[in-house]
Amino acid sequence: xxxxxxxxxxxxxxxxxxxxxxxxxxxxxxxxxxxxxxxxxxxxxxxxxxxxxxxxxxxxxxxxxxxxxxxxxxxxxxxxxxxxxxxxxxxxxxxxxxxxxxxxxxxxxxxxxxxxxxxxxxxxxxxxxxxxxxxxxxxxxxxxxxxxxxxxxxxxxxxxxxxxxxxxxxxxxxxxxxxxxxxxxxxxxxxxxxxxxxxxxxxxxxxxxx
Amino acid sequence: xxxxxxxxxxxxxxxxxxxxxxxxxxxxxxxxxxxxxxxxxxxxxxxxxxxxxxxxxxxxxxxxxxxxxxxxxxxxxxxxxxxxxxxxxxxxxxxxxxxxxxxxxxxxxxxxxxxxxxxxxxxxxxxxxxxxxxxxxxxxxxxxxxxxxxxxxxxxxxxxxxxxxxxxxxxxxxxxxxxxxxxxxxxxxxxxxxxxxxxxxxxxxxxxxx
DNA sequence: GTCCGCTCGGACACCTCGTCCGGACGTTCT
DNA sequence: AGAACGTCCGGACGAGGTGTCCGAGCGGAC
Numbered sequence: 001x002x003x004x005x006x007x008x009x010x011x012x013x014x015x016x017x018x019x020x021x022x023x024x025x026x027x028x029x030x031x032x033x034x035x036x037x038x039x040x041x042x043x044x045x046x047x048x049x050x051x052x053x054x055x056x057x058x059x060x061x062x063x064x065x066x067x068x069x070x071x072x073x074x075x076x077x078x079x080x081x082x083x084x085x086x087x088x089x090x091x092x093x094x095x096x097x098x099x100x101x102x103x104x105x106x107x108x109x110x111x112x113x114x115x116x117x118x119x120x121x122x123x124x125x126x127x128x129x130x131x132x133x134x135x136x137x138x139x140x141x142x143x144x145x146x147x148x149x150x151x152x153x154x155x156x157x158x159x160x161x162x163x164x165x166x167x168x169x170x171x172x173x174x175x176x177x178x179x180x181x182x183x184x185x186x187x188x189x190x191x192x193x194x195x196x197x198x199x200x201x202x203x204x205x206x207x208x209x210x
Numbered sequence: 211x212x213x214x215x216x217x218x219x220x221x222x223x224x225x226x227x228x229x230x231x232x233x234x235x236x237x238x239x240x241x242x243x244x245x246x247x248x249x250x251x252x253x254x255x256x257x258x259x260x261x262x263x264x265x266x267x268x269x270x271x272x273x274x275x276x277x278x279x280x281x282x283x284x285x286x287x288x289x290x291x292x293x294x295x296x297x298x299x300x301x302x303x304x305x306x307x308x309x310x311x312x313x314x315x316x317x318x319x320x321x322x323x324x325x326x327x328x329x330x331x332x333x334x335x336x337x338x339x340x341x342x343x344x345x346x347x348x349x350x351x352x353x354x355x356x357x358x359x360x361x362x363x364x365x366x367x368x369x370x371x372x373x374x375x376x377x378x379x380x381x382x383x384x385x386x387x388x389x390x391x392x393x394x395x396x397x398x399x400x401x402x403x404x405x406x407x408x409x410x411x412x413x414x415x416x417x418x419x420x
Numbered sequence: 421g422t423c424c425g426c427t428c429g430g431a432c433a434c435c436t437c438g439t440c441c442g443g444a445c446g447t448t449c450t
Numbered sequence: 451a452g453a454a455c456g457t458c459c460g461g462a463c464g465a466g467g468t469g470t471c472c473g474a475g476c477g478g479a480c
Contacts, residue, residue, distance in 0.1 A: 016426090039335040042467065053428045058469065121334045125249040165406040172390060173383035180382060196375040204413045226457090252436065263459045268438065 017060045017070070024050045024057075025071045029115055033184075038118050065126035072119050072129070075112050076136050082108040083140060087147045091154055093206040099198040106178070106194050113182035120179055140171045148205065157205055170201060227270045227280070234260045234267075235281045239325055243394075248328050275336035282329050282339070285322050286346050292318040293350060297357045301364055303416040309408040316388070316404050323392035330389055350381045358415065367415055380411060 027050035031041055043064055047057045061067045086101040109116065123130040144167035151157030174197065181193055237260035241251055253274055257267045271277045296311040319326065333340040354377035361367030384407065391403055 037335070037337075043469090044467075055429075055471090056427055059426085063469075124331045124334065125247070127247075161409055162402065162406055165402050166409065168391070169383055169387055169406050169410055172386040173379055176382040176386040177379055181378070192372065192375050196372055196379050199371055199376065200379055200410070200414050203417070204410050207413070207417075222456095253438090254436080265440090265460075266458060269457085273438075 020050075020052065020057075020060050021067060021070045021074075024052070024067055025115060026050075028118070032114050032118060038121050041118075065122060065129050068119050068122055068126075069129050069132055071115065072132050075116070076132070078108055079105070079136065080139055080143075083143055087143055089147075091156060093151075093156055095198070095202055095206075098202055098206065099194065102198050102201060103194045105174075106182070106190065106197065109178050110182050110185075110190060113178065114184070117179040117183050120175070137171060137175065140174075141167045144171060151205070161204070166204065170204065173200070230260075230262065230267075230270050231277060231280045231284075234262070234277055235325060236260070238328070242324050242328060248331050251328075275332060275339050278329050278332055278336075279339050279342055281325065282342050285326070286342070288318055289315070289346065290349055290353075293353055297353055299357075301366060303361075303366055305408070305412055305416075308412055308416065309404065312408050312411060313404045315384075316392070316400060316407070319388050320392050320395075320400060323388065324394070327389040327393050330385070347381060347385065350384075351377045354381060361415070371414075376414065380414065383410070 024046060028041060028046055031045065031049055032038070036045070041064075043057055044054055046064070047054045057067075061070075082105045085104050086098075089097055089101055119129065120133055123133045141164070145163045148157055148161070148163040148167060152159045152163070177193060177197070181189065185193070234256060238251060238256055241255065241259055242248070246255070251274075253267055254264055256274070257264045267277075271280075292315045295314050296308075299307055299311055329339065330343055333343045351374070355373045358367055358371070358373040358377060362369045362373070387403060387407070391399065395403070
């Protein structure tokens with residue numbers, strides 16, 4: 001008697017979809033590194049680069065945006081997880097701790113910088129993809145907002161700043177600078193970005209007024 | 211004997227091109243206000259909204275990006291001009307003066323918010339348009355960078371911050387928050403944006419360390 | 421050996437883009 | 451008045467990419 005629910009860990013269909021997602025996005029990254037524009041990155045060229053037929057692509061994905069949605073979903077948790085270190089910056093915030101926390105976010109983001117930038121670009125034209133990027137942004141804003149409010153109640157963040165608005169500004173700044181500056185950036189530039197990011201966040205949120 | 215250079219103020223051809231640009235971009239703004247996506251804003255629908263035939267469109271413009279380039283070029287000077295007030299914030303910077311200067315930038319930007327956001331989106335796919343947006347960004351970064359250096363030499367800006375990197379971060383923050391938050395924002399939200407923008411810039415650049 | 425699932429290439433209709441052309445209209449010059 | 455000119459329009463066209471569909475081939479499982 002065979003297993004009633006044969007290997008319910010994952011549908012072979014879904015597994016194959018996942019495998020192809022990895023392969024195709026890796027191919028996309030190669031092409032983007034070679035200077036191919038996202039607009040010129042059609043399904044044809046993409047599948048060709050990955051060594052998969054175009055018809056097979058449409059077996060597993062609705063369209064190019066569907067592929068990017070799947071990839072993005074798997075990465076967004078990674079990013080969100082990396083931001084948790086920031087919220088842990090507790091009472092009596094230390095500048096070194098803040099830099100380490102922000103540096104960890106930058107490091108994680110950098111791993112996917114080129115594809116993240118491409119995803120945010122593609123989100124302009126695909127409503128579903130746009131919803132996913134919005135989730136990442138709003139979760140970041142929300143986490144930072146609560147962090148700010150906690151700090152204000154505890155007295156180590158200026159009570160005069162507007163938590164929601166300030167969190168929004170800092171989040172958009174991070175998103176934009178990451179996507180604009182990180183793809184293909186040399187280590188030196190990454191360090192500089194982290195430093196300035198820290199400088200601004202520190203100056204806006206934690207610096208003692210005295 | 212007729213005029214050798216008949217009314218050399220402006221070619222009638224170029225004038226007509228300018229008129230159509232205004233009409234078409236106004237039509238584009240209407241459609242975007244009605245919730246039409248930039249991706250769905252084809253030449254067909256655009257010209258139909260403006261009451262111009264599609265064939266006439268191609269007489270005066272290479273493609274949709276060409277239209278947007280012409281419009282953007284005419285508006286970028288306006289924006290750059292508005293930022294000059296910021297650089298004028300002189301020795302012994304006053305918080306009220308900073309808010310007024312940044313508020314002026316927000317006010318000007320707001321006039322074109324929806325179309326500016328659309329232009330930055332379209333710049334993703336059109337290299338020439340991208341170059342134009344990059345000019346706006348890099349001019350802003352450059353102006354701010356020089357402003358920072360001037361302040362550092364005069365002693366009213368922290369010499370410890372990196373002028374280029376910091377200017378880049380603040381500029382991208384402004385671009386992103388403007389394009390994301392200003393389109394269709396009620397006056398209350400605009401005020402809040404200006405306040406937070408001022409709060410951050412003040413805290414990062416001018417606040418006395420004491 | 422036969423069935424089943426997967427992959428592939430190719431063909432197809434569809435859409436948008438950018439080009440091109442002939443006809444219609446109004447103005448200007450003779 | 452009539453001719454010449456510029457402008458606009460609708461329509462037709464090919465090119466290129468998208469998403470769908472089908473039949474052929476191939477390997478593993480029964």
